[in-house]
Amino acid sequence: MRIVFSTLYFVFILVSSSFSQNSLPRIKVSDNQRFLVKEDGKPFFWMADTAWELFHRCDDEEIDYYLNKRAEQGFNVIQAVALAEIDGLNSPNAYGETPLFENDPTQPNPRYFDYIAKVLNKAAAKDMYVALLPTWGDKVFKKGWGVGPEVFNVDNAEVFGRWMGQRFKDFTNLIWVIGGDRNPRENSTDVELWRAMAKGIASGTGGIENTLMTFHPQPSAPGGSSNWFHNDEWLDFNMHQTGHCPTQATYKKINHDYNLAPIKPTIDGEPLYEDHPNCFKPEELGHSIPEDIRRIMYWNVFAGAFGQSYGCHAVWQMFTAEREGINLPLRPWKVALDLPMATQVQHLKNLMLSRPYLTRVPDQLMVVDTQVDDESYVIATRDQEGSYAMIYIPTGKEVTLNTSILKSKTLKCSWYDPRTGAWFDAGIVSSSPSFTYTAPSTGGKGHDWVMVLDAM
Structure with missing residues (x-):
């Protein structure tokens, strides 16, 4: 069978060169190691949608429908898996192909990966990048969920x-993106296995300088991928999974890796996914709501993501009425594409790119008030050069700030609505080590606002 694989591989490499490719600028790490940028140095704000089962469950028409919608909504990255979670080895794709011959990682089925290449080209034509997971983690170990089968070892990885x-x-x-929702187990070869897969990818591309790579873990502490791989050369950036509970102080995890x-x-x-059962307990805790998701996103970015x-x-699971849903999805995937946060995420991207981006730093010293780690936690970010600051106020409360770090004694104050992307002029204020502001609306969760202070 190894001879058969080698022949298929040789033929496939020749054929693959015939695929036309829509070239986008490659993404790389910024010079200051804090952000991603395009090849020309322009900022790249990662705004990804999670479509794990895209290659596995969607046909051409569905792919087009999905990409058109997400491009309209401002997404620029799609997260998807080659060897998918939902019986991805034995349940074929929309065209009857499974990814591996005899479930052997050394015998990939070229036709299955042809389709992935086709989708990558479709995404590129819409100025979208793909964060590709070679495999979901249940193909390494199932650990209570996932159907596997477990097919990987250090050598074949x-x-x-x-x-x-x-x-x-x-x-x-x-x-x-390697890892696929699995944390390496203690007293196992998991770390070596993922390193071997990363080594193989880098070798196949012609060298580590030709890859942009990370690791997708399960929820973990104190960091994410950094817990195992931070010092590995192949790991270009750290990734967290903060999970599907609305009460996570996610800024702490971002802050941990930011300071490494x-x-x-x-x-x-x-x-936290939109419409996801909170903490996997829908009967007790219901499903997630935009207010919680929005807060988590602003926390993360303002903390330094x-x-x-x-x-x-x-x-993510491309749920339809004809399919058995995982963990109680509430509506078909095409309907769910238009849920509120799918539109509101672009307001976060637009806000961050509206000011100098590559000199942005988190700065909690700007928040004078004593805080607790609950849903009212106020978080601040600013330009390292002092030209602006942004303060996210999750519950529309009064907040006291130290604005003296900014480079002007006079500041233009604006309010930004994270629900709509609308701006509101709040006048001219004086810089102060202790100045109190009140958001345009109050009332707890859902009354979140961003204060933007620009030096004049």
């Missing part, structure tokens, strides 16, 4: 990674 790297090396809109050495960018790659991933519970 490197072989599969090298094949994947070679197959997709020419796609400029590709970001590599060496400096690497960090992001929450899987926060270089962007933000979004997810919808029906969309």
Whole structure:
């Protein structure tokens, strides 16, 4: 069978060169190691949608429908998996193809990966990047959920990674994400296995300088991918999964990785999904609401994340009435594409790119008030050069700030509505070490606002 695989592989590499590719500027880490930028140095704010089952469950028409909608909503990254979670090895894709011959990672099915290449081109044509997970973690170990089968070991993980790297090396809109919702187990070879897959990918692309790569964990502490791989050369940026409970102080996890050495960018790659059962307890806690998701996203970015991933519970699994849903999805995926936060995420991206981006730093010293880690936690970010500051106020309360760090004694004050992206002029104020502001509306959760202070 290894001879058969080698022949298929050789033929496939020749054929693959015939695929036309829509080139986008490659994404790289910024010079200050805090953000992602395009090749020309322009800021890239990661605004991702989670579509784990996209390659596995969608046909051409559905792919077009999905990408058109997400492009209209301002998304620029799609997170999807090659060897998918929902019986991804034995349940074929929309065209009857499974990814591996005999479930052997050293024998990939070229036709299955042809379709992934086609989707990558479709995404590139809409100026969208794909954060590609080579495999979901249940193919390494199931650990109570997922159907597997467990097919990877250290040796074949490197072989599969090298094949994947070679197959997709020419796609400029590709970001590599290994791990697939699994934390390495103690007293196992898991860390070595994921390192082997990363090594294989880098080898297949012609070198680590040709990859942008991270690791997608389960919820963990104190960091995310940094817990195991922070010092690995292949890990270009850290990724968290902060999970599906609305009460997480997610800014603490971002802050942890932000302060590590060496400096690497960090992001929450899987926060609370829209329409997801809160803490997986729908009967007791209901499903998530936009107010909680929005708060988590602003917390993360203001704490130092270089962007933000979004997810919808029906969309990640491409749920339809004909399919058995996982954890009680509330509506079909095409309907769920228009849920409120899918539109509101772009307001966060637009806000952050409206001011100098690559000199932005978190700064909690601006918040004078004593705070507790609850849903009212106020968080601040500012320009390192002192030209602006942004303060996110989750509950519309009164807040006292130290604005003396800004470079002007006179500041233009504006309010930004994270629900609509609308701006409201709040006049001219004087810089002060202790100045009290009150948001345009009060009333607890849902009355969140961003104060923007610009030096004049």
